[in-house]
Amino acid sequence: MQTHLSESARHLARAEEAESILRSCVHCGFCTATCPTYQLLGDELDGPRGRIYLIKQVLEGEPVTASTQLHLDRCLTCRNCETTCPSGVKYHDLLDIGRAVVDQQVPRPLGQRLLREGLRAVVPHPALFKALTRTGQVLRPLLPAGLKAKLPARVADPGQRPAPRHTRRVLLLEGCVQPALSPNTNAAAARLLDRLGISVEAVRQAGCCGAVDYHLNAQEQGLQRARHNIDAWWPAIEAGAEALVVTASGCGAFVHEYGHLLEKDPSYAAKAARVSALARDLVEVLRDEPVEQLGLCAEQRLAFHCPCTLQHALKLGGAVEALLVRLGFTLTPVPDGHLCCGSAGTYSLTQPALSRQLRDNRLNALESGKPQVIATANIGCQTHLDGAGRTPVRHWIEIVDAALNQEL
Numbered sequence: 001m002q003t004h005l006s007e008s009a010r011h012l013a014r015a016e017e018a019e020s021i022l023r024s025c026v027h028c029g030f031c032t033a034t035c036p037t038y039q040l041l042g043d044e045l046d047g048p049r050g051r052i053y054l055i056k057q058v059l060e061g062e063p064v065t066a067s068t069q070l071h072l073d074r075c076l077t078c079r080n081c082e083t084t085c086p087s088g089v090k091y092h093d094l095l096d097i098g099r100a101v102v103d104q105q106v107p108r109p110l111g112q113r114l115l116r117e118g119l120r121a122v123v124p125h126p127a128l129f130k131a132l133t134r135t136g137q138v139l140r141p142l143l144p145a146g147l148k149a150k151l152p153a154r155v156a157d158p159g160q161r162p163a164p165r166h167t168r169r170v171l172l173l174e175g176c177v178q179p180a181l182s183p184n185t186n187a188a189a190a191r192l193l194d195r196l197g198i199s200v201e202a203v204r205q206a207g208c209c210g211a212v213d214y215h216l217n218a219q220e221q222g223l224q225r226a227r228h229n230i231d232a233w234w235p236a237i238e239a240g241a242e243a244l245v246v247t248a249s250g251c252g253a254f255v256h257e258y259g260h261l262l263e264k265d266p267s268y269a270a271k272a273a274r275v276s277a278l279a280r281d282l283v284e285v286l287r288d289e290p291v292e293q294l295g296l297c298a299e300q301r302l303a304f305h306c307p308c309t310l311q312h313a314l315k316l317g318g319a320v321e322a323l324l325v326r327l328g329f330t331l332t333p334v335p336d337g338h339l340c341c342g343s344a345g346t347y348s349l350t351q352p353a354l355s356r357q358l359r360d361n362r363l364n365a366l367e368s369g370k371p372q373v374i375a376t377a378n379i380g381c382q383t384h385l386d387g388a389g390r391t392p393v394r395h396w397i398e399i400v401d402a403a404l405n406q407e408l
Ligand code: SF4
Pocket: 024, 025, 026, 027, 028, 029, 030, 031, 032, 048, 049, 052, 081, 084, 085, 086, 087, 088, 089
């Protein structure tokens, strides 16, 4: 696509990148049909091609309005369009650049600012988030339905984590909301890795991966969190940790971006690239191990909800499903498995109506094969889908751990 950036856009730190992405789009529109927001709203401007066009106009100096901002806000950043695109357009990078420019030019109403600031003040802080979650659970019966759906009815006991004893060592990203909403996920991962001869090294100083700030358009704060984590992990990486394991694909997708997003930071570029190269979703580690030897007796029928970050960002669609089958589980068919559940980070709070519609559509598809439980690979999708109070939704590693301990 022909592009002529305005004088001010030429001075952006990522001007060259934006221009190159815009030029790579041939405007064919193949992506539009697979975009969840286009499917719901039927407006070209709520699909990837329309959004790319809006960002092009913004960067070419055309007037920016609240309507431009709304169409960009409605994007889930699910990256389904990137999977569909035959030209390899890096849509999510362009969206990050476009959103930052639009937010500088269009002030948000007070309510939106308070919500976004509030989310950034709470979500990336594990201790504060945990304290508020526990208070919310005590008051659960008194809460309105919308808020109740955001809190798990029950938090599974995480049980013991094995002490490090093997030569093979990995790091495990603890994250920000997962320790409060599903502490058993990482504990179950540590137990299974231990059975396979891999020990998990805890690095308590690391925190939120930075995605929450970054995707709420506080991009520099998001990158600061990335730098902080790199510093926290670095001694263990230098000491020979073989991987940085991530059990939440949303966080994993962002850690994979560290190298790209910090490539112009001379103090962190090399370390960030190394961290991104070491980052592995849990399934990438386990699929290379002799899991059949675990002798698991799996009798449950599962539907797997593959998070967008796992299939469209990390390109690991089908990997968890294949592992679960190797372990002996029966998977039920899931129509339209490429579509987003509407969780999308903080989207369920910033765009609640669209998010709910997407969730209900996805649950209908997931439940169509009559599974006993829905498995997934990202805490955001897990909480969002489970909040509907229909078929229970758990991280797949918890289901595997429970089957190994014969708790099913
Ligand atoms: S993003 Fe890709 S699929 Fe969509 S219009 Fe551009 S080239 Fe076509």
